Amino acid sequence: MEEKALLEEEYGFSLQEADAKGASTVLKTDQGLFYLFTAPAGYKYKSKFIEKVRKHLGGQQDLSMLKLVKTRGGQGHLVYDDQMYYLYRGVREKQLDDPFMTCGQTLAQFHLATSTFKGDKLFLPYSSLGNWPSMWRRKLRHYTECRDELVELEGELTSMDEYLLTSFTYVHQLGEIAVHYLLASGYDKVVKETAAYGKVAYQNFDQGFMLWNEKGARLVAGEWNWVLDMRARDIGQWLKAEVKRDGWQDEKAASFLDGYNRVSPLLPEEYAVIYGLMLYPGRFLRLVESYQELPLEEKEQVDGRLWRIQLDQELARMEEALRRYPRLVAERYGVSIPPIDWLWRPEDEEAKRVSDEASSE
Template sequence: MADIRDDVREWTGEPRLDVLLEHYYGLQLQSAQPYAGVLKVETDKGAYAIKRFRKGEEATWTLVEQVAEHVKQAGYIIPVPTLTQQGKRHFPGFAHRYMILPWQDGQQMEKWDRDGWLQVSRHLALFHTATRDWESEVDGATCLHLGKWTELWRESRRQMAIFQMAADLAGERQEMDELWLNHSIYADTMVDNAVQYLEQAGGDRLCLETSEHGKVCHGNLHRRNVLRTAEGVQLIDWRHLIVDVRARDLAQWLIYAYGRTGKPEIVVPLLRAYQSVSPLKEEEYQLVYAQFLFPHRISHVLYQTYDRQKYTTRQAEAHLNQAVTVEEKKLMLIRRFPDLIREAFGVTVPKVDWL
């Protein structure tokens, strides 16, 4: 046990994790190993994943539990935190707060093949379909975005203006300030285009109308959150789960696939695979396209830098440079998407003028 304690202390900063697990869960720690951002622990009652429980996540995990209970009726399983013996989702440690979830066997999707891409698309459709008649009980949570795209995007534009002013008026400009000012006009233009396009497509009314096909999104689709299992694939890490229409998840998934492959054409087989489970309405393609237009990565970096002050100057520069690169690379997908879906599905999506 001493060796396990030493290893766990090195990995997590927790000197007596075994004592905490026994006290809060009645679990006897047998072994531990870091794995893909979590700590896998073997106990006398099975394997678990230990994750940090971050400040402000209470409402999100309440939402996850509600959605998990609902989709279970359709045979879709979302792992939820195992409650402590005191009925809590998390427990305090020496370094941080933590929660434990049942361990899911599988391998991360390190290398993508055609079958893997298609499996995830079909699996995503199954999840969205299972949320069609779900109703939220989490009042006022920040994870409720259904029918609020215009409001949220305009608020992001307002924040960008404040961040521009902060950078412009800084007594001693940092390199991050100069970098943001250099790209601010581009970001502003993208937000304005996204809002205008959304409003012309039908705005938040359209989002609400399409919610009958799915009301909840995973919210963080990438390879580290997909497991290959004996049954196929499984999505993990649900802490970014958000109440919104499926077009949001689909757009993120298509952008990610394009980023990994460099081929705009990848969207066609992925959309076909998704629709083999749940067909899309013609207007939903416009919502996907509107999501393409919005510079999500840039907006996120700016918020984390100027509002939350999460990054050092050097970290902020690196994140913003990466975000700009991603957004600029996305332009090829934005240009090609209307033509690709017209040829493949006979759907016409208006293209923004400057493209």
């Protein structure tokens, strides 16, 4: 069943238009506006955690949660084909003078509102707090296993296979540098020192999770994407999402960070942890995992050329961000980010060699 038909059947509206907006998709229907969010199907087991955080936020004056729209069957979400879908009723949004600063301010308020959340020890399966290095290393090991499988593969490689081999050295080394940089920047210490400033974050923070109605009320969405983690995660993921979308822009990044600092000033050490997160090629590795899970016939239909263009563009944009972020932080906040010896993507002959061997068999 297609997504459009699924949503129409479960929610009883006629979908007229869908417009992606960061983390959400704005749906225009015959029953008005809705915001659609998605999450992995396994997140459905987070209901007790979500309920407890929502109840905690209910006592906050500066923030309000959007109300979930129930399906025809009275459910707050639906699951189909390993994907969770959930909707909120749309609101009349305020046109902000500086949306990036306002987003930073609201995110800081959200984090502070969760700083007194109790019972986080009961929800350790949904916690990433203190686990970044181990999680990143696990992803890198899986990436290496994927590379090894391609090297040993008998038969002709797809164009996507060749691209993954060509990119392996650069991306894997980037990930390794991210892990070492994170540890050298005092990650464990920052985890402990920032616990008082927020306990709940998002899986991948982006536009759409924070909204402002025409009266200026701050609204929070996307609860099924909540995790237990420190605030640096959301700040780093927001910067990465904006870089992926529009490239690095000093003014935009500075406005967002200024907004956050006005409400809840960042510790000097947090800027380096954020930089470590920017270094880590998480989206690239997630796409590799998704590709590896495809059946052979579907892999053969993947347009490797389009993936190469998209992913190369993202990597190039992030290279620019990684050069300019330390300069911005030093000039604006007087914090020195530990330097790294920069990586340039070398021409990897391995993919060509493996491809030649496969085609000659």
